[in-house]
Amino acid sequence: MVRIRFEPKLMMSRYRLKSLLIAATFSIGGIFSPLASAIAREVRVYSGRHYNTDKLIYKRFSEETGIKVRLFETTGLSLVERLKREGSSSKADLILLVDAARLNNAANAGLLRKYRSEKLDNEVPKEYRDPKHRWYGLTRRVRVIIANPSKVDISKVRTYSDLANPSLKGKVCLRKRNNVYNQSLVADQLVLNGKKATVKWLDGMISNVSQPYFAGDISLARSVAQGVCGVGIVNHYYIARMLAGINGSSDRKLARKIDVITPNPAHVNVSAGGLAKYSKNTKEAIQLLEYLASPEGSRGLAGPTFEHPLRGYGESEILKRFGNFNSDGVTISQLGLNNAKAIRLMSQSGWQ
Numbered sequence: 275m276v277r278i279r280f281e282p283k284l285m286m287s288r289y290r291l292k293s294l295l296i297a298a299t300f301s302i303g304g305i306f307s308p309l310a311s312a313i314a315r316e317v318r319v320y321s322g323r324h325y326n327t328d329k330l331i332y333k334r335f336s337e338e339t340g341i342k343v344r345l346f347e348t349t350g351l352s353l354v355e356r357l358k359r360e361g362s363s364s365k366a367d368l369i370l371l372v373d374a375a376r377l378n379n380a381a382n383a384g385l386l387r388k389y390r391s392e393k394l395d396n397e398v399p400k401e402y403r404d405p406k407h408r409w410y411g412l413t414r415r416v417r418v419i420i421a422n423p424s425k426v427d428i429s430k431v432r433t434y435s436d437l438a439n440p441s442l443k444g445k446v447c448l449r450k451r452n453n454v455y456n457q458s459l460v461a462d463q464l465v466l467n468g469k470k471a472t473v474k475w476l477d478g479m480i481s482n483v484s485q486p487y488f489a490g491d492i493s494l495a496r497s498v499a500q501g502v503c504g505v506g507i508v509n510h511y512y513i514a515r516m517l518a519g520i521n522g523s524s525d526r527k528l529a530r531k532i533d534v535i536t537p538n539p540a541h542v543n544v545s546a547g548g549l550a551k552y553s554k555n556t557k558e559a560i561q562l563l564e565y566l567a568s569p570e571g572s573r574g575l576a577g578p579t580f581e582h583p584l585r586g587y588g589e590s591e592i593l594k595r596f597g598n599f600n601s602d603g604v605t606i607s608q609l610g611l612n613n614a615k616a617i618r619l620m621s622q623s624g625w626q
């Protein structure tokens with residue numbers, strides 16, 4: 275018997291609460307029987323992936339294995355805090371997080387249990403998994419540059435370092451420093467170019483910023499489309515989702531005014547999974563982790579969210595229009611290790 279349950283986020287809008295309650299009322303896979311529950315195998319997933327579509331791949335897993343998936347959604351930061359608070363009484367079996375910075379945080383806090391299998395070693399490329407075997411990448415995302423061609427000469431914007439060019443004075447917009455996506459980008463540049471060059475890049479880029487720092491990638495993208503900003507940096511899937519009309523028709527119209535520039539090579543990050551330290555359904559959690567890391571699982575997670583699977587590229591027409599990307603080769607583990615240093619440099623450069 276298949277059933278997926280949702281637990282409300284710690285903080286949520288009234289709309290979100292309503293939709294979660296609806297999801298909880300109409301459980302997937304039919305009517306729940308108490309007898310079945312007594313014998314059913316289950317796995318409890320704490321997920322920082324805020325995508326409703328993930329339940330489709332859990333459903334497929336449940337249909338194939340008979341293992342029930344119970345989903346608890348919280349945002350990245352509160353998920354780690356929640357796990358710390360719950361300690362050994364936590365119900366989590368499998369933990370899903372996005373971005374190297376959060377993975378590093380969870381691993382350092384001792385929230386993940388080491389596990390290694392031939393299957394995971396084969397499915398997850400080395401650069402996308404923890405050398406200490408505490409987490410494994412499942413989907414990939416690219417930090418891209420977006421530009422409004424009526425505001426900037428896009429032929430001059432090819433890579434992250436170009437955002438420091440004085441010709442972009444007053445035209446660069448950035449998300450706030452406390453967001454992990456940019457922390458990982460700065461960590462990436464630190465690994466690639468060293469401290470001196472990274473400081474120079476940050477100083478130049480920050481001196482080109484004139485707008486207040488943004489709270490999210492989507493609000494930043496809207497401002498680029500509206501010409502309030504000339505250029506910005508966002509995760510690629512936000513623009514893809516806007517173009518697909520997932521956020522409504524007005525965002526679709528706005529996204530059409532944006533040029534997506536994928537630096538070559540590009541900074542690539544992941545969403546990833548690991549066993550919870552106090553997992554009770556360990557066998558089931560391993561089975562789900564291995565399934566999500568498989569080509570079918572990774573594509574199933576990445577497809578509806580416009581991420582890229584672990585290997586190859588997303589297959590939607592929108593992603594094809596963005597063009598393929600080449601990773602700059604910095605590993606997710608290196609990003610995590612350089613996170614604190616990156617935050618320090620961002621702060622010193624005046625990144626708010």
Ligand SMILES: [Fe+2]
Pocket residue numbers: 509
């Ligand atoms: Fe995101």
